[in-house]
Amino acid sequence: DGGITQSPKYLFRKEGQNVTLSCEQNLNHDAMYWYRQDPGQGLRLIYYSQIVNDFQKGDIAEGYSVSREKKESFPLTVTSAQKNPTAFYLCASSMAERGTGTQYFGPGTRLLVL
Amino acid sequence: RKEVEQDPGPFNVPEGATVAFNCTYSNSASQSFFWYRQDCRKEPKLLMSVYSSGNEDGRFTAQLNRASQYISLLIRDSKLSDSATYLCVVNIPRRLTGGGNKLTFGTGTQLKVEL
Numbered sequence: 001d002g003g004i005t006q007s008p009k010y011l012f013r014k015e016g017q018n019v020t021l022s023c024e025q026n027l028n029h030d031a032m033y034w035y036r037q038d039p040g041q042g043l044r045l046i047y048y049s050q051i052v053n054d055f056q057k058g059d060i061a062e063g064y065s066v067s068r069e070k071k072e073s074f075p076l077t078v079t080s081a082q083k084n085p086t087a088f089y090l091c092a093s094s095m096a097e098r099g100t101g102t103q104y105f106g107p108g109t110r111l112l113v114l
Numbered sequence: 115r116k117e118v119e120q121d122p123g124p125f126n127v128p129e130g131a132t133v134a135f136n137c138t139y140s141n142s143a144s145q146s147f148f149w150y151r152q153d154c155r156k157e158p159k160l161l162m163s164v165y166s167s168g169n170e171d172g173r174f175t176a177q178l179n180r181a182s183q184y185i186s187l188l189i190r191d192s193k194l195s196d197s198a199t200y201l202c203v204v205n206i207p208r209r210l211t212g213g214g215n216k217l218t219f220g221t222g223t224q225l226k227v228e229l
Contacts, residue, residue, distance in 0.1 A: 035219075042118070042201070042219040043158070058216075090157055101146035101205040103217060105157035 003027065004106035006091050011111045013078065013085060021076045021109045023091030032074035033092040033103060036060065043090065049074055078111060086113050115140050120202050120220040127227055131192050135223045137202030138184045146205035147178055147185045151198045152222065158201055161187075192227045199224045 004025040013019045023032065031050050035043040045058030049068040063082025068074055074093075078085045088110050092103040120137045127133050139147075147164035162169065164176040164185050175188040185204075189196055202220035 040122075040221065042221040045216065048216075088155075101217060102148065102160055102163065104160070108157050 004091060004093055004104060006089075006106035006109050008109060009107070011109055013111060013113050015113065016080045018077055018079050019111070021078070021089055021091075021111070023074045023076065023106055024072055025074075025091075025093045025106075026072060027093055027104065028071075029093035029095055029104075030071070031094045032068070033094075034058070034064075034066065034074070034076045035090045035092065037088040037090060037108075046076065046089075085111055087111060117141060117206075117218045118202055118204050118220040120223045122221060122223060124224040124226050127192055127225070129192060129194060129227055129229055131227075132188065132190045133192055133225065134186055134188045135200055135202075135225075136184050136186050137220055137223075138182075139202075139204045139218075140183070141204070141206060142180075142183060144204045144206060147176075148203040148205075148217075149174075149176055149185075149187050150201040150203055150219075152201055153198050158219075161200070189225075192225075194227050194229070197225055197227045 007022045033048040034046040037043050044060050046064050047058050047066045049055035052071050055066050055068050065077045088108050090108045091106040094103045117140050149161040150158040151161045152158040162171050162176050164178050168177045173190045177186045199222035201222045204218050206216045
């Protein structure tokens with residue numbers, strides 16, 4: 001089955017700790033995205049990548065880092081510099097530059113700070 | 115003005131009712147429009163794209179009004195299973211974002227269909 005997977009489903013972080021969220025897709029999509037969703041707010045873009053070994057900051061990149069070493073994978077690291085990391089994190093992918101704009105989402109990771 | 119605005123609701127409707135949501139967007143250069151559905155504590159899923167001529171998929175109809183910069187979603191004969199949050203999503207053209215297919219999400223309209 002083609003799709004996007006995210007792990008873990010729930011993640012607990014201690015103060016001052018870096019944690020990495022996994023995102024993998026087998027849809028052969030070029031572009032991948034990370035969003036954050038807080039209660040009562042829309043999805044906000046953290047980082048995106050249009051192609052392997054390239055990525056750009058989104059609207060709220062501070063305190064986060066990413067890598068894109070493989071087409072299938074786009075891990076997100078939440079660093080200790082992110083002061084309010086508790087949120088629902090969603091990874092998405094799309095066919096790049098096809099003009100359709102349709103993004104498909106993984107099931108998400110809920111990050112909680114202890 | 116927010117880039118994408120929606121009435122948060124909730125819209126409480128009886129089963130079988132027809133319900134409509136509107137969404138306004140601020141960037142007149144936007145070219146792609148979508149409705150996504152999000153169930154509680156789940157990821158958003160594409161419901162339908164919105165085309166200039168309007169489009170229908172079963173009980174769902176989407177319309178675009180470029181002059182007034184809004185899109186709409188009409189749900190006919192609503193079912194209990196339609197209860198969810200409906201997200202309005204607008205694409206910002208690449209030349210305005212410096213690259214990349216940037217989607218802007220509304221905060222969603224909550225629909226509750228009741229017996």
